[in-house]
Amino acid sequence: MEMPLSQLKILDLSYNPLTDAGVENIFQALLSKKCELETLRLCACHITKTSCVTLAKVLQQSSLRELDLSGNLLGDEGVKLVCTGLMSPHCRLNTLGLKDCKLYKGSCEALAPVLWSFSELKDLDLSNNDLPNAGLRRLSVGLRNPSCSLRVLRMSGCQITERGCALLASALIRNPHHLEELDLSYNHPEESGIQLLSARLEDPHCHLQKLNIEHVGERHLKWGFKKYAVDLKFDWSDGVDLSQDRKKATRRNMEMFYSPFDSGDDDMSILPKSNLQNSQVEVQCFPSLSGERFYWEVDWTGMVFIGMRQRLGFNSFEKYYLACSRDQLIAFHNNRVSTKSVSHLKKPNPDPQRIGVYLDWPAGILSFYSVSSGERTFLHTFHTTFSAPVVPFFSFAKPHPYDGIGSVTLRTF
Known part of the structure; x- marks a missing residue:
């Protein structure tokens, strides 16, 4: 990636056992001023929070616009480190995938200030993480801030209930001009939660255009993949x-x-x-x-x-x-x-x-x-x-x- 003639824009290394040692070499290359990579996908590459220290520096200095870390065991500590990079005024990232990364409410607390800052983040995927109401309460603080310009939020399979839907609906009332797509499938919003969000979908002052609330029910409140x-x-x-x-x-x-x-007889x-x-x-x-x-x-x-x-x-x-x-x-x-x-x-x-x-x-x-x-x-x-x-x-x-x-x-x- 450091070769001037390379001009590589997209790199997908997903589903390879790179481990922290392997991605460290990639991150070091991204820190080079000669690297013009814009999209990096590292799904299920056996990465842990150890790699997030260097990744935070990469986000502050590189030209990355899209990053997918889904399926890695980052945990809340890893996401907190990533957020230090996202908060940088030099970070250009607008799409972040954190699906199935063992995230809990601590990740939501770290992401909230990213959302209310002047971050360029437009697309955030937190699906298949256990983020019940306590986590969503923290995240909604960032969502309702007028400075939040997030357009797509995916929280499929995150244990969200009617209370969580109320928090999201309230955020959309306070900041109706940016979020266009919300995925809450495989949660338990109940009828009252669905009605609250459907009202925002029908509100002419709210820019929400797509609401996914399919495959909902109480069984989706189980932890991990047991919800499926x-x-x-x-x-x-x-x-x-x-x-x-x-x-x-x-x-x-x-x-x-x-x-x-067979017949049970001599034949x-x-x-x-x-x-x-x-x-x-x-x-x-x-x-x-x-x-x-x-x-x-x-x-x-x-x-x-x-x-x-x-x-x-x-x-x-x-x-x-x-x-x-x-x-x-x-x-x-x-x-x-x-x-x-x-x-x-x-x-x-x-x-x-x-x-x-x-x-x-x-x-x-x-x-x-x-x-x-x-x-x-x-x-x-x-x-x-x-x-x-x-x-x-x-x-x-x-x-x-x-x-x-x-x-x-x-x-x-």
């Missing part, structure tokens, strides 16, 4: 034993396997051992998923494939899945290793290992996470377009002395 939890159960499948509640599936380990369609057909013992067996879940966001977690043992498929035709499917073994995790699309495989990760902890799966069907996003002590660590994301309902599925490799017999257990939140 779906209750999956296993469907019946050859070669798999299911628990009574259909929450656990174990690959059957038998010398011989009898077909479920009983027996499938050869190789049909079960030496091949993959698969089990799918119900219900099928479409139209909104979903999240589930699964504990696994052995060697299993955790994924999702959608039907494309009569006998045609598109599959996205994660191959899990004691040695590695690898992402696949239609039996081909993804261009961004996750085999670089450290070996999983001893079985059982827990995997979290997040599906944003309208956005075409399917993400996998490693889950330990309730904390998610990003593994891999697929970007696609879903045109039909998708079905979660699990496959079990043939038993191996090293990995053992495969099993999966769907967690209940």
